[in-house]
Amino acid sequence: MDPGGDQLTQRQRELLHDWLPGAEVVQDHSWGLVGTTVLELVHRGARYVAKAGDAKDHHLAREVWAHRNWLGPWTSRGRAPQLVHADSEAKLLVTRYLPGELVQGSEHEFRPDIYRQAGELLARSHEQVAIEGEEFEAREKVKSLAWLDGPHRIAADVVERLRELVESWPTPPATLVPTHGDWHPRNWLVHEGVVSVIDFGRADLRPALTDFARLAVQQFRADPALESAFLDGYGSDPREAAAWRRNRVREAIGTAVWAYQVGNEPFEQQGHRMIAEALADG
Numbered sequence: 001m002d003p004g005g006d007q008l009t010q011r012q013r014e015l016l017h018d019w020l021p022g023a024e025v026v027q028d029h030s031w032g033l034v035g036t037t038v039l040e041l042v043h044r045g046a047r048y049v050a051k052a053g054d055a056k057d058h059h060l061a062r063e064v065w066a067h068r069n070w071l072g073p074w075t076s077r078g079r080a081p082q083l084v085h086a087d088s089e090a091k092l093l094v095t096r097y098l099p100g101e102l103v104q105g106s107e108h109e110f111r112p113d114i115y116r117q118a119g120e121l122l123a124r125s126h127e128q129v130a131i132e133g134e135e136f137e138a139r140e141k142v143k144s145l146a147w148l149d150g151p152h153r154i155a156a157d158v159v160e161r162l163r164e165l166v167e168s169w170p171t172p173p174a175t176l177v178p179t180h181g182d183w184h185p186r187n188w189l190v191h192e193g194v195v196s197v198i199d200f201g202r203a204d205l206r207p208a209l210t211d212f213a214r215l216a217v218q219q220f221r222a223d224p225a226l227e228s229a230f231l232d233g234y235g236s237d238p239r240e241a242a243a244w245r246r247n248r249v250r251e252a253i254g255t256a257v258w259a260y261q262v263g264n265e266p267f268e269q270q271g272h273r274m275i276a277e278a279l280a281d282g
Contacts, residue, residue, distance in 0.1 A: 007037040012052045012092045016041075019085045019094055020048060036060075036201070040097060047097035048084065059201030060091040066203035067093065070178040073124035079196045098196055100189030108190045109219070112229035117195040118188055119233025126177040126208045133205065137246070138171040144250050152257040153268070154275065161279060162253060169246055176205040184214035208238040213251045217274050248278045 007030070008016070016023065023043040030038045035054030040047065053060040067083040074080035081095035101108075108114050144166045148159055180187070181202025189196045220227040231237055256271025 007039075008052050008092075009054075009090070011090045015085070015087055015090055015092055016050060016094070020050075023048070041094075048094050049081065049097055050092065050094045053091035057091050060093065061088045062203050063200045064088045064093055066178075066200035067095070070125065070128065070203060071200070073128065074121060074197055079121060079194070081198060098189060098191075098198065100191035100194075100196055103185035103188040103190050103195070105185075106190070109185050110223055110226065112225050113193075114185075114188070114190060114195055115219075115226045115230040116233035118183075119230040119235075121195065121197060121233075122180070122183060122211055123234045125180065126211070128178050130175050130177050131205065133174045133176040136174045136176060136206065137169070140246075140250055141166060141169055141171060144253050147253045147257040150257055150261070152260050154253075154256055154272070158275060158279070162249070162275070165249065165279075166253075174207045174243070177208050179204060179206040179208065179211045181206070181211070182214060183211040184218060207243060207247070209240070209244055210247055212239060213247060216248075217251070217270065217277075245278070245281065248274070248281075252278045 007028075020041060020043040023041040025039050026042050026047075027040040028038070029040060029049070030036065035056055036059070037050075037052045037054075039050045039052075041050055042048075051060065051063065064083075064086045065088075067086065071080045071083075075082050081098040084094045084096060086093040103109055103114060145163065148154070148163055148166075154162070180197070180200065181204055182199060187197060187199040189198060215227070215230065220230070252271055252274035254271075255274055256268055259265070259268035259271055
């Protein structure tokens with residue numbers, strides 16, 4: 001059997017054949033919105049997950065870097081998948097299969113104990129290293145303005161308000177730590193009550209508060225008890241007011257524009273709501 005078929009490049013298929021000869025695809029876990037293929041494989045009785053990027057992908061290299069440098073606090077406890085093979089140039093990696101069901105959409109999504117565990121796991125990553133980043137805020141400011149210059153459905157008067165706000169921001173130094181970049185229940189697994197972490201394609205050095213962004217506009221908004229449990233697990237709250245507001249606006253702009261560009265209308269509407277709420281908060 002040819003794992004991945006037309007979903008993978010010739011080079012990716014060759015590597016999979018070399019790494020896991022005769023492997024059988026048992027499930028396709030790809031999301032379908034972006035050009036990332038995620039395949040569950042069986043090889044000699046063991047289960048693996050292969051993740052491959054297409055020509056436009058710019059996340060697989062980050063994911064390989066995270067596996068090789070930042071996941072130790074999780075993998076040492078069996079709370080993240082172990083890297084087995086990787087080729088950043090070919091945009092392909094293979095990890096050992098990690099058992100569990102996605103927290104998002106399951107009965108576990110609104111259980112405070114899940115969020116307490118997620119907070120504990122996040123703290124273990126963030127506490128690994130901290131550096132002073134002189135360019136982070138300036139770089140993110142430029143990115144937000146670039147999003148506004150691209151195709152989107154944000155109303156013209158709102159774009160004007162956002163642009164004026166973003167251009168007014170200071171660009172102070174920021175303390176950067178190893179962040180996941182997409183920290184919420186879609187990337188958490190639960191198995192026998194224990195939470196684990198997957199998907200490291202957005203891993204990067206950022207302020208710790210950025211890993212609170214997805215939760216703040218979704219699950220925390222639905223149930224404040226989840227936020228309390230998460231903070232209890234994390235041990236503190238890194239969301240300094242001015243930096244948090246800048247991040248909220250950046251996240252709102254990025255969500256509305258990216259979702260429009262990939263055709264995810266529900267997520268786009270969430271982005272518009274995030275923009276309205278961030279602007280309303282002054």
